[in-house]
Amino acid sequence: MSPDPDTVLAKVRALALAMPDSDERLSHGSPGFFITKGKFFAYFWHNHHDDGETIVIVKTTGSDEQAMLIEMDPDCYYSPPYMGPSGWVAMRLDRDDVDWDRVGDRIAISWELVAPRRLLEAGGR
Template sequence: MALPRAAEKLSHGQPNFYIEKGKVFAQYWHDHHRDGRSAVMVKTSGPEEQAMLVEADPDLYYRPAYIGHSGWIAIRTDRSHADWDHIADRVRMSWHLAAPARLVGMGPE
């Protein structure tokens, strides 16, 4: 929420984080469709980065249903070794990919 123009709203019972005009940059899923996982969904630069992340650490990353085909990646948060600094970095990167150009140079408000 410290990112410029960030806001939160529920969608399908799960929190979504977006920038003005509804550009979603992160989602939180807990037991989505009873899959038993908790994860943060973030944008990647595209399918190549998505595939690289899943291949590098399939215990941490997976291609989420519905939005994975658009290059989004899921980062598991239900593991005891969850690296919250890494997750925060990925959320910031996702914000940068979704943000309008006029906001990208802004620091946290």
């Protein structure tokens, strides 16, 4: 039995909103996390287009890093629809063995990739 999506969203929300100057709003009907007055750095999807999956989508440095993550752990990572071609990667969160430290690290890395210099210079995370 997979974990409750509301509980999973609460964990993702806590990790994303712990990042400096971050906020949440719906994006195409799903929670998205962004830097205030800036870009999105994470998205939460549950059963998007009836696929039955619960995932967080985060930014990578590009297609090379995305491919490396997928090759390293295809049970966790995959190229998500719509966003995969732009180098974003999905992390499966609908399993009992989710490594929440890894999820938190990937959310933080994604935040760093879109954060403006002023936030990074202020100490970032």
